[in-house]
Amino acid sequence: MTRNLRDEISIIYCGKLDKYQGETLATLSTNGNKILKSKYAKSVTAWIYIGDDYVMNYEKDQEQALEKLGRNIPAYHLIDVWKLLKEKFREVETISTKELLINPIHNRVPFKDIENLYDWEKGFDGGMPYWVTGNKERKAGNLERAIELFDIARYNGYNAPALYRSYAMTYRKLKDYDNEIAIIEEALERLSSEKININEIHFMELKERKQKLSH
Template sequence: MSFLNKLFGSKKQENKPVNQDETKELLEQRKEKELVEGTNNENSELESTINLESLGDLITISSGPVGVSTGSTATDFYVYEWFIKETGEVFYVGKGRGNRYKAFHEKAYEAEKIREMYDTDVRFVGKDLTEDEAVELESQEMTRILNETNDRLTNRIIPFFTKRGNGYDRSSNTPSFQFEKAPTLYVNEIEEHYYNLKPQLFDEVNLENLKAPVFLNWSIDEQVNTIYGGNVEKYLGETKNLLLKNGSKVLKSQYAKSTTAWIYIGDESVTKYNLVQKLALDRIGRKIPTYHLIDVWKFLKDNIGEFPPVPTTDALININPTHNRVPLEEIKNLNDWSKGYDEGMPYWEEGNKERKKGNLERAIELFDLARYNGYEAPALYKSYVMAFRKLKDYDNEIAIIDEAIERSQTTEGGVNGTFILEIKERREKALLLKKKV
């Protein structure tokens, strides 16, 4: 037996389903849809809750079940788990009735892929259960596996406060982020363990491929900001400016026929990288050289010279917005994000419908109400910006972007780097448009 077989379990060689090709195609289509649209593998009805229990003067925190009862009165529910025969590794835990345990799970992409690759089986953890008992036992079994074994579960939603997470975290072999050093295209624990995928380097920069690049601002978070010392705008601005001064054209469309390179600002997974390269091959007939911004920045610095100053237009333009928005300090639910979401989000939804119909003034009135009631999601500010741009109200567009940047940097949960970078670019465009008026 080979080393990989010992480590990962033997791949299926016989007893494969008759519709193997159709199954594989369906799985790949499902995976592509999830990566492009950002959907989850699990049922949308699943959720995880936190229970707070008072014991005298103490408060204990525990995880509630990951499943939700539908109210069924049946008593023939069961909890099952799929495992690899050779190694005994459990990779999926579920509950159901009837033939659920052996049915194709369309939303459990990774689990089905493992069933396709390996010789697997199923066993029951409990039978003849009420639905509530099955929900509880399912969570208990996930907790046991994550606390007492090294098995990688493919369940997207797991109980809180387990010793390990599910297998969707970056592999422990992923290099850590470092200042002015490009990251790798990463893999998660499931991909590394079951599929033998490894982290991958970005391509080496070639000057010929910088004639018409597209910058991709995906996956920019506080960890990624380590690469730029918290100042991604400096590196992005200097790189774009030097490219433009040397005759390059920065494109917007990722799959434009004239695209010569993709330049990632954040990091990305090997799986999604492979997917977008496949889409490029399908749409424009070739794969695209893929670089990281920090590598391009270093290449230009070493081969072309020092970066010229990045021009700014703020000092040359007066911003005088006219609006009826209340000051930030008068916003309701300012320190209660959840309540602000509940009370403000319906106004944003209605406003976005009006914006799409072309009723821009009414849309802005509804956005103002959403904001006043405490809704502060990036979606609100994106909608504001699109409405003001359509109205050519650049003063208000710039003002609302400045507010969005200010609030996003103080929001609980940290800075949304991708959002900030996107709206800062829109701000620069709005300044240029205002200058032309």
């Protein structure tokens, strides 16, 4: 059964996710805790999730943490962190959530489970039609449906800057900047490592967008 994680988040936070993020960030910062931009920073001590993520995605994150940092990183749900901080510290004024490290929530399968991962032609044939349809849905304003179709295209092995560019534009329209950054990072890593013909303009657009989001 497919879960609608955005509905889950809306229910958990009663439509006030920004409030919980802002108050958590403010309380942590006020009490001397540094909010890091990278979840694999050497000094990272914990990850905060805004909702339940797939276990396989979490395991992949931990594998990368072991590889890059040599240790596992504890992870906590934002609502639990918020409650703990409210019990321990007084009320503080809410501030910007721009710096708060939140792992993006999505329905994408882990990278290692993508079909036709090492067969570009089969991936193109199996995934490209879903990207085409998804792009039409995006242009029509059906953003959630577009993401679902892009996920299928990606799962089937479609690997092109156009797919990731469409992903990024859709997440941007949804103001889901965490997922926009995550999908751009995957695109840059994947497209740089695979020997395929890519649209250099689209590739450079992704790099420039990541730089803007990182500031």
